[in-house]
Amino acid sequence: MRIRKSFVIAGISAVFVIFIAALVIIANFDSLRHKTQVAFYGLNEVQVKAFEAELASVTDKNGKIVHYAFTVLDDKLPLAEQLSSRTDLLVSAAGASLDEAVASVPAKKMDSYALEQTVLSGMYSSVAAFSMRNDKGRVLALPLLVDPVEILLNAQTLSKIGTRKISSIKVLDDFAEKSRGTVYFPVVFAGADARSFVDMTGALAESLSGSGAFDAAVKMVRSAKPQSAENLVKDLCAGENAPFNKAATLLSEWTRGRIIMSDVYNLEDKGLPALMRENMCAVVFTDLSSHRQFEFEALRHFVSVPDASGETLPFVPSENPLVARRLSAGVICAVPLSKEKGTGYAVNHIVSSSAQESLSRATGLGPVLADCGVPDRQADDARFWIAASDVPFVPFSRAAFTDGKSLDDFATALKNYIRNGQF
Known part of the structure; x- marks a missing residue:
């Protein structure tokens, strides 16, 4: 009899505990709702x-x-x-x-x-x-x-070389070449980060080939039938009229000419500040959100791109007039x-x-x-220059891709294509 009473008491206790737990769950759900x-x-x-x-x-x-x-x-x-x-x-x-x-x-x-x-x-x-x-x-x-894709330049290198304005990629290329004697690595970027690398390449494509090329590249990726990343990259880069041809060619020339540090395609965002802090590079491709994570010691020698009017332009320069450009900005x-x-x-x-x-x-x-x-x-510059140009482009990685794997595969294929100089 006592055993039965114990079971009854235990059963009642269990029901009570369950009841209290249910009330707690309901209360939490109600709060969340x-x-x-x-x-x-x-x-x-x-x-x-x-x-x-x-x-x-x-x-x-x-x-x-x-x-x-x-x-x-x-x-x-x-x-x-x-x-x-x-x-x-x-x-x-x-x-x-x-x-x-x-x-x-x-x-x-x-x-x-x-x-x-x-x-x-x-x-x-x-x-x-x-x-x-x-x-x-x-x-x-x-x-x-x-959140614009941007370029930062070493102010000391600009002064030593005597460059007062950078109005196009051609002038930027000349500056990078001349900076060889003042820094170890003329051009650096986070090549290991798929999004950063692809966004930089897209911004270069807009600068060198115009907004039509950028738009065409996005449409090619979004409408492409299932195919390998290698074939997609080839479609975007091979041939003079391919939308990424000029951008990929420039990066390939920089890679083979050692304008870009040899290990740049394995360099992560967090590695950029060390190179900047030690004054080892002249040109840094990044974006504003990454830039904001760099400590002051890394940034103190770097400025945005000086343009013809003496203003500083945080975006990739181009010979195309600003009002006709669609700058890359998240x-x-x-x-x-x-x-x-x-x-x-x-x-x-x-x-x-x-x-x-x-x-x-x-x-x-x-x-x-x-x-x-x-x-x-x-x-303020980010706001001002977007206001002075046409409707911005979403950076290429977000404009063209919806998932990380496709983006990673594309970035790997693009890096291989550029390094191998398959033009």
Whole structure:
């Protein structure tokens, strides 16, 4: 009898524990459900933290804090495969993966979440025109920050050689050649990083062959039938009229002529600052977000490209007039995916002048508003030069590829093609 009572008591205790656990789970679920769900895609850790911190200060119309829950999606996988129906707001790098993800949501739903064009007020025209819109002109993807592909030059080398302006790749090539006697490695870049390498090559293609070539290259990749990365690279590079021909030829000449350090294709982003700090290089290809991770000691000898007017241009130079160019710049966008009030509060906040300045300061990227404050000249230059040119191109790696494996395979094939000089 006592044994039976013990079993009964144990059973009741177990049921009680399960009941309490269920209440805890329900409470947690209820708490989660009442948070606006924000997903990040294609942002680095610094950028994610900046947005999380900024959204932590969002309030509703009554001044109460709006609560958000955050998820970071895998940048190596297509966005469309990861996007949850529970996501209220997506903050994503622009590009093919974002385009596919938006297209995967029923058009009627996307139209119901779309923003009025007034949300673009205060943005400079080239970045406002970049925004993704539906056939009614309403905004589906709202630009927030810009991250240009850029070149940094050794100021001491510029002074020693006497170069006052770099107006084209030809002048840059001449500067790199003359810098042999002043530095160990005239040109460096993060050749081991597929995205950095492909973005640099795409920026060179736009500079040397024009925006039409860049656009054609993107279309070739996006519309290509299943084939090896080697064949795709050959289609892009082989022949005088191939869109990547001039860019790949230049890189091949630099490689064979030892303008580029011999181990550059194994060099990662984190290896660039050491070369810069020790004054071992003259030309550095990078992007603004990577540049922001370099310590002051690495940057103190380096400047942006001086142009004919004496201004500094952070982008790859070209003989083509700036107004006709489409510069390569990553764009972080906000995409509303629900009518949740917290989504609206978030969007209204992050395009405000104060939030734009705060996000620019925290990330180091260029804001999209023409008149908000900026932390320094680099952020202001990013904004100014994109405003002075045509609608920017998404860097090639994001414009053409939606998954990490395809990008990695392409980058490897492109590096091999360039090193082997297969022209």
